[in-house]
Amino acid sequence: MQTMIVVDVSIVTIALPSIQSDLDIHQSRLGWVINAYTIGFGGLLLLAGRLGDLIGRKTVFSAGVAAFTVASALSGSAWSQEFLIATRFIQGVGAGLAYAVAMSIVITLFTEPRERGRALGLVGFAQAAGASVGIVLGGVLSHAISWHWVFYVNVPIGIVASVLAVRLIPKDSGIGLRAGLDVIGAVLATAGLMLGAYAIVIIGDHGWNSPHALAGLVSLALLGGFILRQTTARVPLVPLGFLRNRALAGGNIIHILTTGSTVPFTIMIALYFQQVAGYSPLHAAFALMPLAIASAFTSLAVYPRLASRFDSRRMLAAGLTVVASGLLLAARLPADPLYTIDILPAITLVGAGSGIVMPAVIAASMAVRDLREAGLASGVAATSGMIGDTAGIAALTTLAAAHTAALLNDGLQPVPALNDGFHLAFGTAAALAAIAVAIAFLLLRRPDARNTPAPH
The missing domain is CATH 4.10.860 (DNA Excision Repair, Uvrb; Chain A)
Structure with missing residues (x-):
């Protein structure tokens, strides 16, 4: 479910032209097919995370999954732009409810270090590879079947997630609404x-x-x-002691910087493929596959082994350095690239580094001393991730577009101007990753007994 929630931010991107044509959506309103989901998703994260502590994480998660699944079915059957935008907002609300407590469920269920490392690796894969998986899946579904299936695909997954939640997630009653409503x-x-x-x-x-x-x-x-x-x-709603947790604050700042650099890169490299390299939308979707594969390998196979030997600070520094290296390579991509020589090394490095960084930053963002506040920490971490990727996409795409426009006004041809705009955005993303490395060393300390979560 975590994967599908992240995927749903990007899966619609490639299907937008088909949606626009079928529903006769004006260009000025087309972006709201994505924006409505983002607003519904981002608005409830903090409250939903705290509600998980108060009334039970399983209850909040199950409610979110149900709303997400029903809204996905309604979005797939949309007959007008107004109906689609409304159901996308509801879909975002459901996603926010489930996503906000997902990490706290993992943290409270898995307390043994190796098991927790494996579980966080899975969650990290959802975070790191979700955007690229969404673009690939959106391209395949919208071209092979129809745009309706970029929403319908959520329905069977949501049903399975609901059944598994009932059977596998232990019932928790929470600490009660009077404890923090x-x-x-x-x-x-x-x-x-x-x-x-x-x-x-x-x-x-x-x-x-x-x-x-x-x-x-x-x-x-x-x-x-x-x-x-x-x-x-x-x-x-948020105890003051929670706000003074230095490790948690550092983890969330790094989370903002990480998602603010890697998620926009995934979106913009897909645009680079089409606008500069001349790939078709489907070709561009498959060109991103190595990023998802590299991320899956490091998050699922490498991170769990490292988690039992190294603290989050070292893993974050190493992973972010790999990410920054890939972004710097992308900032030098030519206008007529050779895929295996120019593109593949850059996206592979970004994917491999992200697969280490995302589970490590989740672990740092969940550094609560009392597991009764795990839901709140999960909501805060989800909010920081949302702020990072949403603000990162808006800022970096605006930066690239402004630079491209300035070059066009100076007489540069469109393709080289677009390429230079992407270069500036990718270089800026690399700088954000480098800043995150410095913050990891400044704010994250070596683990000690005081930072060990209390027994559940």
């Missing part, structure tokens, strides 16, 4: 995050100087009000 704080956090997600995605379409950018300022005001509320509430 701050209604005012919940409203401020949800409204702030949802408006923030809206601001990020709309700025990508209209620019930082548009009136829509005011939504970002309102979002910051709401989130500021939420933090202030937590200092005065009798029973805060």
